[in-house]
Amino acid sequence: MKVFKYPFWLLYRIWFYILVVIPIILMFPLLIISIAKEKWYPYFFRMARIWSKFILIGMGFGYKITKEETPQPKKSYMFVANHTSMADIMLMLVASKNPFVFVGKAELAKIPLFGFFYKRTCILVDRTSAKSRQAVFLRAQRRLKQGLSICIFPEGGVPEEHIVLDTFKDGAFRLAINHQIPIVPITFYDNKKRFSYTFFSGSPGKMRAKIHKFIKTEGLTIEDTKALNERTRTIILDELNKSLETKKPL
Numbered sequence: 001m002k003v004f005k006y007p008f009w010l011l012y013r014i015w016f017y018i019l020v021v022i023p024i025i026l027m028f029p030l031l032i033i034s035i036a037k038e039k040w041y042p043y044f045f046r047m048a049r050i051w052s053k054f055i056l057i058g059m060g061f062g063y064k065i066t067k068e069e070t071p072q073p074k075k076s077y078m079f080v081a082n083h084t085s086m087a088d089i090m091l092m093l094v095a096s097k098n099p100f101v102f103v104g105k106a107e108l109a110k111i112p113l114f115g116f117f118y119k120r121t122c123i124l125v126d127r128t129s130a131k132s133r134q135a136v137f138l139r140a141q142r143r144l145k146q147g148l149s150i151c152i153f154p155e156g157g158v159p160e161e162h163i164v165l166d167t168f169k170d171g172a173f174r175l176a177i178n179h180q181i182p183i184v185p186i187t188f189y190d191n192k193k194r195f196s197y198t199f200f201s202g203s204p205g206k207m208r209a210k211i212h213k214f215i216k217t218e219g220l221t222i223e224d225t226k227a228l229n230e231r232t233r234t235i236i237l238d239e240l241n242k243s244l245e246t247k248k249p250l
Helices: 002-026 028-034 038-058 088-095 106-110 114-121 130-145 171-179 191-195 222-247
Strands: 061-067 078-081 100-105 123-125 149-152 183-188 205-211
Touching (some): 002 038, 002 114, 028 038, 038 061, 038 088, 038 114, 061 088, 078 088, 078 222, 100 106, 130 149, 130 171, 171 183, 183 222
Parallel strands (some): 078 149, 078 183, 100 149
Antiparallel strands (some): 183 205
């Protein structure tokens, strides 16, 4: 019976890309103006949140964000979450009203239209290049000084389907310690099921996210990076495992 789902999955993927493009075209003049100067980035961020909601609703994803703690306006944070889906970007934008800048893969800049804005608003990293990774720290530092936050998916990529949560890279945690900004762990529960990177998969349904209590970095030094990394990963992993346990049949 699975063979009958393939046409639906194909059309569902096509529909996703249509939804990605429509608001970009409609808001194109305003988007161009908002990226003309770095200080106007918060205006771009607001439109990006509208773009994200348009896509999630259009895909039939009933998103729900729960918060153990709420980011304060005009404060900088390091947002980190598990990475399993193309919809992670949209759900992250919906989850936070605080303007943040993504640190993401340079390859995404090649996507037509989306890539045009992506490379002008995000901090791009080529993980195979030490020089590129160093440049990330410099650009992130400038953005943080502008009062923005940073968002990183610390797994460094999308893990294979059977992996609940991959190991975390240290970059996000070094940055947070260097700038003494709180870590905001976020768990995405359903994104892999709803719209993973596996082409023939996905369906409308609930898409939940949880913002956990923040982890303070005041007083921490670079020597604390690994411990901070593991503490953050444990919070997200425990939440994912708890969610999986509740789904197991008795």
